[in-house]
Amino acid sequence: NAGVTQTPKFQVLKTGQSxxxxxxxxxxxxxxxxxxxxxxxxxxxxYYSASEGTTDKGEVPNGYNVSRxxxxxxxLRLESAAPSQTSVYFCASSSGGRAYExxxxxxxxxxxx
Amino acid sequence: xxEVEQNSGPLSVPEGAIASLNCTYxxxxxxxxxxxxxxxxxxxxxxxxxxxxxxxxDGRFTAQLNKASQYVSLLIRDSQPxxxxxxxxxxxxxxxxxxxxxxxxxxxxx
Numbered sequence: 116n117a118g119v120t121q122t123p124k125f126q127v128l129k130t131g132q133s134x135x136x137x138x139x140x141x142x143x144x145x146x147x148x149x150x151x152x153x154x155x156x157x158x159x160x161x162y163y164s165a166s167e168g169t170t171d172k173g174e175v176p177n178g179y180n181v182s183r184x185x186x187x188x189x190x191l192r193l194e195s196a197a198p199s200q201t202s203v204y205f206c207a208s209s210s211g212g213r214a215y216e217x218x219x220x221x222x223x224x225x226x227x228x
Numbered sequence: 229x230x231e232v233e234q235n236s237g238p239l240s241v242p243e244g245a246i247a248s249l250n251c252t253y254x255x256x257x258x259x260x261x262x263x264x265x266x267x268x269x270x271x272x273x274x275x276x277x278x279x280x281x282x283x284x285x286d287g288r289f290t291a292q293l294n295k296a297s298q299y300v301s302l303l304i305r306d307s308q309p310x311x312x313x314x315x316x317x318x319x320x321x322x323x324x325x326x327x328x329x330x331x332x333x334x335x336x337x338x
Contacts (some may be wrong), residue, residue, distance in 0.1 A: 132242040146324045154238075156318065157330040158272070165324045173325070203269055215260040215320045 117141055119220035121206050127226045128196045136191040136223050138206030144218075146149055147189035148173075149181060151202040151221075158205065163177035166212060196227045230321045232254040234329035243319070243338050247304040251317030251329055259295055260320040263302045266331065267313045276302060307336045 119140045120137060129135055140147065141194030150173075164183040178200060180192045203224050204212040207217040231254040237268070241247040249263075260279055264272035277283045278291040278300070290303040304311055317329040 148325075152330075155330065160325060160327075160330040163325060172321075209324065211324055215324070215326060216262065216274055216277055217326060218274065222271050 118194075119208055119218055121204075121220040121223050125224050127228065128193075129228055130189045130197060132196050133192065133194050134196065136204055136206075136225075137188070138190065138220055139188045140156075140206075140208040140218075140220075142208060142210070142218065143186070144208035145186070146209040147183065148217060149189070149191045150205045150211070151175065151200075152205060153202050155228055158201065159168065161191065161204075172204060191216065196225075200203040201227045211227060229256075230319070230327050231240065232317055232319050232327050234315075234317050234332045236330055237333040239332055240335045240337060241307050243307060243309060243336055246305055246309065247307045247334055247336070249302040249315050249317075249332050249334065251300045251302075251319075252298055253300070253317075253319045253327075255319065255321060256295075256298065258319045261291070261300045262318040262326065263274045263289075263291060263300075264316040264318060264328075265313045266316060269321040270284055272316055304334075307322075309338055313334045 122137045149161040150158045162181040164170045167186045206220040209217045263276040266272045276291040278293045284291045287307045292301045314331040315333045318326040
């Protein structure tokens with residue numbers, strides 16, 4: 116039981132390049148989330164998916180797109196990376212319904228030069 | 229944007245003492261409250277959840293909730309150097325979402 120997994124662990128991009136961050140969970144959770152964490156800013160929600168087939172914007176969605184591929188997988192895409200997107204990205208999942216406990220993946224450290 | 233406020237610290241506590249971490253929130257409608265621990269370079273780890281007013285104890289950790297004052301706290305008894313981490317307070321904002329505070333950095337001094 117791996118919990119929440121993320122790939123890659125580290126990535127360096129040049130400005131304007133694109134990439135997709137992958138996330139998968141094996142806990143049969145309904146809800147999945149993408150956050151970014153910057154020094155002094157805490158965790159900020161980018162996008163979330165309350166259930167398979169639905170996605171919604173969070174606090175900081177600009178410059179990102181998401182796909183809920185199936186119940187297990189939720190990907191985050193940067194179409195044209197900018198230095199302001201340098202951050203640590205965390206994926207999380209939750210069983211949903213009345214339960215709000217979220218469980219986090221190990222994170223992806225992204226640098227955009 | 230609903231807010232969650234924490235003192236960013238650093239909070240320095242001697243080994244064996246009680247560490248007290250505090251959090252206030254703005255949304256009176258919130259019903260679910262969580263404490264996460266995050267070691268440097270690692271992901272947040274859920275350590276406590278609390279839903280009702282009063283205290284909830286789990287080992288050396290006690291979460292306290294006062295909805296009237298919109299206040300959540302975490303007490304760590306018999307603090308150990310391994311408790312040195314950043315502690316994040318999280319509060320539900322409905323629609324399956326949590327809002328996180330900025331975190332309090334705790335250092336336990338041997």
